Amino acid sequence: MIVKNTYGTSVAFTTKMFGVIPKDEFSGSALQRKKQDPKEEKTNVKIKKKNSEGKKLCSLSKRSKQKIRKKITCFARCYKRLSFVTLTFLNKVDDEQAIIILRKFLDNVKKRSTDFQYVWVAERQEKNTEFIGNIHFHIITNKYWKIEKWWNYWLDLQRKNGIKPRDENFKPSSAFDVRQLNSSNIRSIASYVTKYVTKNNEKFKCQVWNCSRGVSELYTDFYTTTEFTDQFKRLNAVIKEFEVKDHGKRPFLNVKMINLNRQTLPFYKRLDDKNKALK
Known part of the structure; x- marks a missing residue:
């Protein structure tokens, strides 16, 4: 056996x-993946484009949920402290636009941080009656956040990409919410994974989750x-x-x-x- x-x-x-x-x-670990043949890679890109044009809806499969759970647990075992970040939008936003803004945000954080590692998952808003069903993102990361700085940047980034608040002075603190996680408490990490990942059955017109290269390369088994x-x-x-x-x-x-x-x-x-x- x-x-x-x-x-x-x-x-x-x-x-x-x-x-x-x-x-x-x-x-x-992603380090164990075989390098793709260039011809095969081009074929896969075409398939992805076709799916995108056909508005194929994406959701977390059982296998993806298991993979995320494993990656987050292994991630937590490598760092003493992690942060749980929730990013929400100032107004109604479609999935495709939201994912573009998220990627711009993460790219900027990478440029200004050392060893920035993360796992993010998309979720639908339920409690906000104004934007019910609006996409938002949960990120588990090893970064310490200067909240005032990054909160303002997240709001400014939305405005620059066409997401205008209903009220010009509307700056909700909940749009950039940060909670500290004690990574040594494996149960607390598991509770976040269960709440925001394993019970997530929503469908999206965009990628549902992703992680940094460092997390992708972690061995899980x-x-x-x-x-x-x-x-x-x-x-x-x-x-x-x-x-x-x-x-x-x-x-x-x-x-x-x-x-x-x-x-x-x-x-x-x-x-x-x-x-x-x-x-």
Whole structure:
């Protein structure tokens, strides 16, 4: 049996079923992607353009949600403090325009910051009755923000790109909201991921999420034998265990959900060390 592990989840499978033993101990990093052939890359670009012209709606798939959850958790393990930023708009904005403004904002932050890493996710506004359904963005980042400076820049950037407030003097502080996250508290990070990512089923006419290169390159999983998960059993740290069966009702995956605490987190040190070495 081979076990694929990430923080809080271990999935055991037989190599007989899948026929391949992983060559590398770690996986999930963009560094492991094969370089695309130029001809293939051009083909993919054409497909993307066609989808864009056809107004294809985008949403977070189950696989994307799992990937985001893993990336954010690994991101949090590399930095002592993170910030949770919410960017909202001064007026009604369509998805395509909003994503252009967001990219301009992030590009400017990159130029003026050292080691700026982030993950952002799009969401629909529900509480604002004036702009219900308006897109806004949540960003988890390692940056310390000078709020007055960046709040004003975010508002000015909107105005320069045609998003005018209803009232000329309208400068809502909520348009640039920053909360500090304690990355050592894995539960608090998980609560943000659950609230703003895993429950997000909205559809958009633009990209739904993205991350910086540094986050993309983080490894999210590592392979072990079942001896690794046996340690959690001895600590009574397996909070849930279930099997996944095929169409013939034969089990082919065994999934264990692990309680992350002071006792269990040290077992993930090999993943911590692998990612911190990338910084």
